[in-house]
Every structure is written in structure tokens, then in C-alpha cells.
Ligand SMILES: Nc1ncnc2c1ncn2[C@@H]1O[C@H](COP(=O)(O)OP(=O)(O)O)[C@@H](O)[C@H]1O
């Protein structure tokens with residue numbers, strides 16, 4: 208076990224850089240470094256690289272980072288690795304908002320932010336408000352109850368989404384379904400500009416609140432007694448998480464389990480001190496989703512598997528492993 | 541010397557319509573060692589949680605140094621008052637030293653790193669509680685007694701003049717229990733800290749604290765010098781059972797001995 212947390216961060220950064228450099232070269236069409244660097248050679252490959260692969264890898268990285276720190280934040284607030292925006296229904300709320308937008312189809316943007324992102328944000332907010340109210344009305348609501356509530360919220364929004372699909376025409380319905388599986392194949396640079404503000408604001412807030420997250424990990428009563436203004440801090444954290452989750456989901460769909468696996472493994476690697484944990488989640492979460500996306504391109508090429516399918520295939524067993532582990536010793540984080 | 545620290549007036553608090561504190565009034569004097577005793581479910585934990593604003597009672601007032609509690613920011617409050625919660629099996633994912641450093645939170649500002657003052661406070665807290673050897677241990681690997689001592693160390697590191705403890709020695713063996721009270725006495729006498737300790741151990745309350753308050757059914761039934769509690773059938777009335785007292789051979793205070801069951 209490496210003791211020095213900064214060394215761990217540097218090592219993972221190097222790994223992430225390697226992943227970032229190699230991933231755009233891999234795919235249906237393998238691209239060599241040479242064909243990108245040499246301006247006279249192979250224009251098509253250069254185009255594929257710069258116009259398609261690079262934005263795709265970048266957005267996968269950004270999304271992975273954002274999902275990982277959102278998951279980390281929820282896990283710390285609820286003191287349980289199973290409690291993430293995805294399992295508690297925030298993602299399905301965002302998905303509902305985004306699907307509604309596809310159906311309503313009014314193309315608009317507010318202050319340059321795409322309508323789909325705004326709708327996803329509002330959907331995420333609905334879920335968060337439900338979770339928030341639930342955790343408020345009954346103090347000391349157990350995480351088990353919260354997770355069941357999350358299941359209910361998921362069902363609720365899934366049926367809404369089904370209904371929207373039902374009343375949509377075939378094209379709309381297909382585009383909603385494809386988007387629900389999560390993936391990066393249709394993204395371009397404009398999508399990055401679209402969601403970057405959400406993610407930058409959200410993650411900056413969480414980085415600034417890492418000491419508060421450390422205290423929350425000790426339990427709410429202790430956090431309060433140490434001087435944390437609990438409601439205020441929790442509201443800000445909920446807000447920051449909704450920003451990031453909805454930003455990601457509106458563009459790439461509800462990609463599940465990244466926000467559960469990455470922060471849990473990061474905790475095992477670097478410990479619970481959020482001043483380091485946040486950064487490991489950013490680096491590891493980004494690299495992890497880029498890897499998953501690369502897998503999705505090559506596993507059964509030329510067919511691309513939606514990346515959400517891959518993360519769910521990994522995440523399902525992981526979820527069950529966590530459940531078994533936690534029922535053994537009552538400690539999930 | 542007899543300045544009032546907490547002035548609690550007509551405090552009422554309920555959980556889901558169940559009244560837990562019932563128009564409770566109590567003054568806590570500065571630099572006193574106060575023990576709060578009383579039957580299970582009487583509202584002791586609820587009361588101390590109100591004092592540090594974990595709960596915000598809708599009815600009644602709490603003044604801290606004559607200032608209404610709700611006028612004081614949570615950070616400012618934490619600078620003055622430390623809290624040692626009831627022992628729990630919770631996961632604390634930090635080493636003892638990290639745990640003590642986190643107790644310095646009310647003194648940290650967002651843009652500066654840990655100061656020499658913070659480090660000094662943490663070192664001192666380890667020294668006073670004789671827990672230097674535990675500083676690099678992970679909290680989850682500590683025994684109950686060790687963990688409790690680290691919690692007291694954290695309360696000291698936090699730096700306030702008031703320490704509120706909820707059943708600090710329950711579940712501990714006699715040695716650890718004694719160590720805890722020895723340290724509480726020491727910081728009370730040497731550092732003039734106000735100690736408010738919820739306990740079921742009436743003998744410890746009599747022997748180590750200056751004052752005792754009895755909390756029953758959400759009301760204060762008795763408040764007075766700790767040696768007065770054995771008089772006038774006060775304990776009998778509180779717990780609805782017979783008590784037998786003897787004089788402690790070394791200090792002449794009246795303490796309880798267990799009843800013989802025939
Ligand atoms: N979070 C809670 N929700 C509902 N009832 C509670 C809660 N905490 C305490 N109570 C109830 O309030 C009463 C007083 O509890 P407490 O203050 O813990 O008593 P004590 O510490 O004196 O044993 C008890 O009847 C208890 O069941």
C-alpha cells in the first residue's frame with residue numbers, strides 16, 4: 208500500500224494521461240500517431256481523430272469525473288456507498304426531464320445553455336427535492352429506506368419516460384431509447400462547451416467543501432458540533448451535485464454505476480480524506496469512463512455497445528457485492 | 541465566580557407529537573462540573589443536543605452568555621462548546637490525529653492551511669489525555685475506551701471552554717471509566733472548563749461533579765450541590781426504587797451501594 212497520498216495522485220494522473228493519449232487512437236479505424244502529426248498524410252484519419260474521437264474522449268473523461276465526484280458526495284452525505292445520484296433516482300429524474308424535452312421538441316436555449324440540459328436539471332431537482340424532503344420529515348431515516356425510496360423514484364420516472372415514448376412518434380421514441388442507454392457517439396465540441404460550465408461550477412464547489420465532507424463522514428451530529436452549518440452545506444452540496452449530474456445526463460444519457468464504483472474504489476485506494484479523494488475521483492472517474500467507452504467501441508466492432516450498458520454490466524455485480532459486504536458488518540463506506 | 545453560562549428557560553421539544561422536553565428551565569454556571577442524571581428516556585440526550593443546536597427547539601429560550609443561541613453562528617458556537625456524543629459503533633474513516641485535526645474546523649478559514657496554533661492544540665490534547673501512542677491508529681481499530689479518550693481529546697482540541705458529554709463512561713471497564721473521570725476532573729480544575737456530563741453512574745456524579753441536575757419526564761426535578769442528591773428521598777422518588785447509602789471511607793460523601801437481592 209502506498210502511504211503517500213500525493214504520490215498516488217501523481218501515479219493516477221500519469222495513468223489517466225496515458226489513457227487520454229491512447230484512447231482516441233483506438234476504434235473501428237486504428238489511427239497511428241504519425242497520421243495525426245504529419246499534415247500531408249491521410250486527411251480522413253486526421254478528421255476522424257480531431258472531429259470525432261478527441262471530443263468523444265474528452266466528454267467521456269469530463270462525464271466520468273463529474274459522475275464520480277457526484278457519487279462521492281452522495282456517499283459521504285449519506286455515509287453509505289450504495290447511496291448515489293443514480294441509485295437514489297436523481298439520474299432518472301434528469302432522464303425524465305431530458306426525454307420530455309425530446310418529446311416537446313421546443314428548441315431553445317437559456318443564456319446559451321441547451322434546453323435539454325435545462326430540462327434535465329429541472330428533472331434532477333425534482334428527484335433531489337423528493338429525497339431531501341424524505342430525509343427531512345423523518346430524522347434519522349435509514350439509508351435502506353432512502354434506497355427503497357430511490358427505487359420508487361426510479362420506477363416513477365421510468366414509467367413517465369415509457370409514457371413519453373408511447374405517445375411519441377417512432378423517430379422520437381428511438382432517439383429517446385438510444386439516449387437512455389447512454390453513450391458518446393453523437394457528441395461534438397459544442398456539447399463539451401454546453402456542459403462544461405455545469406461541471407466546473409459543481410466540482411469547484413465540492414472541492415471547496417472537502418473539509419466539510421470530511422466532517423459529514425463522521426455523522427451529522429458530530430459535524431454540527433464541530434461548527435458545520437449543516438442545512439446550508441447540504442443544500443449547497445445537493446445543488447452542486449444536481450448541476451453536474453444533469454449536465455452530464457442531458458448530453459450522454461443516464462450512465463449508471465460509475466458514481467458508485469469509482470468513489471468506492473478510490474476510497475479504498477487513497478482513504479477518506481476528501482481533500483485527496485476528490486482529486487482521485489476526478490482523475491480515476493475520467494479515465495475509467497474513457498476506458499469503458501473505448502471498450503464499447505472495440506468489444507464487438509464494428510457494432511458499438513452503448514457505454515451505459517457496459518457500466519451497468521460492471522456495476523450490477525459490484526452493487527450486489529457491496530450489499531453483501533455491508534450486510535456482513537453494517538459498514539458500507 | 542457564579543456567572544451563568546447557559547440560561548435555559550421554558551424549553552419544550554417534541555418528536556412527532558411526543559413531548560420530550562416539557563417547559564424545562566435550568567441554569568448552568570460557568571466553570572461548574574454539572575452532572576445530569578435521570579431515568580432512561582427522560583430527555584437528557586435531547587436537552588444536550590438542544591444546547592449545541594443539533595435540535596432547534598421551537599418553544600423556549602436558551603441564552604449562552606446572555607446571547608440567544610440562534611443569534612450565534614454554528615462555527616462561533618463550536619469555538620466555545622465541544623460535544624462528546626454517546627458512544628456509537630459508527631464508522632470513523634480517519635486516524636486519531638486526522639480526527640483531532642478535524643476538530644479544529646471552527647478555527648480554520650477556507651483559504652489558509654492548518655496553522656501552528658491548530659497543531660499545538662492537537663498536540664496538547666493528546667498530551668492531556670495520555671493518548672500520544674494512539675495518534676496514528678485508525679479510529680475503527682480502537683477499543684471502546686481508547687476511542688472515547690480520543691473523543692475527549694478531540695473535544696479539547698476543539699478549544700472551547702465548555703465540554704458537554706453524553707454518557708462518557710457507559711460501557712467502559714472500571715479502569716477506563718476512572719481514567720475518563722480523572723481527566724475530566726483535571727481539565728475542570730486546571731483549565732477551569734465547564735463540564736456538563738450526562739451519566740447513569742450516580743456515584744461518579746456525587747464524587748466528581750459540583751452540581752447535579754435530575755431530568756425526568758422532560759422536566760428538571762432537582763438541581764443542587766452533588767452531595768444533596770442522596771438526601772430527602774430524592775433518588776427514591778426519581779427512580780421509584782429503594783436506595784442504600786454508605787459513607788465513602790476516604791471522602792465522607794454519601795454514596796450508593798447496590799441492594800442485596802434475597
Ligand atoms: N430521533 C428521535 N425520534 C423520535 N423520538 C426520539 C428520538 N430521539 C429520542 N426520542 C425519544 O425522546 C425521548 C427522550 O429521549 P432521550 O433524550 O434520548 O432520553 P435520555 O437521553 O434521557 O435517555 C425518548 O422517549 C425517546 O424515545
Ligand SMILES: [Mg+2]
Pocket residue numbers: 584585586626706
Ligand atoms: Mg441518552
